[in-house]
Amino acid sequence: MSRSIMLAAVVAVALAAAGGVRAEESPTDMPDFPGRDETFGYCIGCHSMKVVGRQGMDRERWDTTLSWMSEKHNMPAPDGETRKLLLDYLEKAYPAAAPAQGGGFVVPFAPQR
Template structure:
């Protein structure tokens, strides 16, 4: 009796969760904007966090550079060699540039740097 009830609960959970799982998108380099350095940047960044986090940032090249320094200093990210650093910065600045400020009273990130 207990086993049958557990089995029904497991089946119900599978049915209820199945639709939400179909919306999840697997992150691959091909899901990112297509610019030179995409594969290298994906491989470097995905080791620690999702690319969704990266894509939300929207920073200029100088801020991306500062962020690489911060991640190396504070989070132990392996320091990229100069050639890899240039590849990462070229890609990040082109694929995820600064975002336009919110218009008409839209939401503003309180942690975003002030212009």
């Protein structure tokens, strides 16, 4: 297991123990593709996975967002192998589309194109 994956798992467990993970969400609620657990571990510490699913971003914007989350919001920076796994998952599970309209929350502070 890579160091980044281990770190993401430790963060998710610590947040769960501290009450930071939303009890109603788990990786099994997400589309079942390789990288699901790792993506959950990296994202859930700061926001609901429902926020992730509503973004409608392409791979390039997901990549920019991962960098931004690490630089500005202290998300553990994934190593190269883990970053690819996260991007592969995000691209497949939450493909590029128009962001949710009317009532769907879209992160207002996400990096713009």
